[in-house]
Amino acid sequence: MTMLKYSRQRECIRDYVRNCHQHPTADNVYAGIKEEFPNISLGTVYRNLSLLVELGEITKISTGNGPDRFDCNTRPHSHFICTCCHCIQDIEMADMDYIARKASENFDGKILAYTTTFYGICKNCLDEKNLQKSS
Amino acid sequence: MTMLKYSRQRECIRDYVRNCHQHPTADNVYAGIKEEFPNISLGTVYRNLSLLVELGEITKISTGNGPDRFDCNTRPHSHFICTCCHCIQDIEMADMDYIARKASENFDGKILAYTTTFYGICKNCLDEKNLQKSS
């Protein structure tokens, strides 16, 4: 491990993700901190986001299509991705570990982590289309 | 929808994925059928894999880093990704729907699908390192 030096850019990037609850992309972060650092490089944003993920200060969400998203919520939780507007929402579940325990039962490897991603239509899109959650 | 015409290339691609249980990448498929179709195009492989996914004949797995993988198993199941050798294994779980029901309880959108991906060390890697599943 190489020693870590302070950088104002990294500080700013971390704060931005901390205060943004829309699960921003690297590009969103880049655009968002352009005001404070007009000539920051996109590479710097990517590098620091990766670093912050390594440090466990933020997490990365792979959506399956489109760019990765970042999340200030480091507690274990799931994500919901709306197939309509592509928004991402956190989903908290009571007994998440149940899944890992259950999966371990018939698996001979060592399970260290897992993520669950839900897909569907978010509240906003349901409302816009006058649909019900249960229809 | 445009009408679907037969193609030997698509047949071959489907058969390859059907008989390959290593969750191949598009590149793997490309390399694997080069023998039968020496001058097949990588674009053709991508196009047909996407088409087969649309038709529900195979499924696509997004790994989060690295290329997408494809799976001949179309029944609902989870995946385990080894962080050591990067292999992917299927994990069958008895009551998977429990998760979706549980998640629905405190969520106001409409959940239509979900995937769970487990991360850890596979049996082979555990053995090579003389490690135990429970240590």
Add this chain to the structure above:
DNA sequence: ATCAATAATAGTAATTGTTACTGATATTAA
């Protein structure tokens, strides 16, 4: 405070995985 060591930067080029385009070929229904 000054300095040397080096981590981090801005800017840019390269890489990776995937999709789009184009003219030629293969499949299909009449």
Add this chain to the structure above:
DNA sequence: TTAATATCAGTAACAATTACTATTATTGAT
């Protein structure tokens, strides 16, 4: 057999991300 057109091979374009390089900023020791 023919006409219509889906698919093809080949290649170019694309989006997201990473790597490179010369310069700047931070740090710990003088």
